[in-house]
Amino acid sequence: MITITPLSIIDNPDQNQWTLKINGKTIGGVKFLKLYNPNFGEITYGKHPRGYDCWFFHENGGGGEITILYFKDNDGLLYVSLLKENRVNMDGENYCAIGGFFDPTDVNKHSAVCRETEEETGLTVRLEELPGLVVNTNRAVFITNAKENKGLSCYCASIPIEDVEKDPLDNNLYKFKSRLENPKSANIRFVPWNLLQEYTSDGFMYILGYKLLVKLSEG
Secondary structure, eight states: OOOOOSOBOOSOGGGOSSOEEETTEEEOOOOOEEEEETTTEEEEEEEOTTSSEEEEEEEGGGSOEEEEEEEEOTTOOEEEEEEEEEEGGGTEEEEEOEEEOOOTTOSSHHHHHHHHHHHHHSOOOOOEEOSSOOBOSOTTTBOOBGGGTBSBEEEEEEOOGGGEEEETTEEEEEEEOGGGOOTTGGGEEEEEGGGHHHHOOOHHHHHHHHHHHHHHHTO
16 A cells, blocks of 8 residues: 655654554654555554654545435424444444445445445435535544545435334434334434434534535525
8 A cells, every 4th residue: 555644754763752552562763654454544653744753544535435314304304314333432332424434446435335325224325425525524633635535525315204203212213114124224213403412422423414404505
């Protein structure tokens, strides 16, 4: 994998602020480090152009793809999708955005988001890209380039209200009707857009929610 990081070799590793440990052993004198997986991306550690040592992550494609499913109820209230997942780095089960990494076998971003959406939900839906630039979700460490469309891409799909019903366990939420459920879509819930912050700590969902509101406001 070709390193595209702006980080360079550290001149004086004795002054490094970061400590590298491998198998529990501290490794000194580190001038540059690269950890990569061709299926996901590359982490580099080295000298920042401003002179200090730090690390960056470049994800394949500059970022993955995320999807939001939505509908409006009979009163015009917007509901948006949440996918329940077991995220060990978030202390277990959480409601999150649908999506994932750009795969080297994907032809483009659109094919990637179609694949990811079907893999995570078991559904085949008509996806549309949300307006605006691609996104950098952590400006301190993620390498992106909006001018080259390298970043997180956001998509949406409208769901017929006839396909959903109230969740008997939570009156705020909707779920897919039983006839449409599969082992994956059974983990999807729809929450009113204005209650999103009460159900998820996944920052991707707030990006999707904002972009969707912009799209719908433009008609």
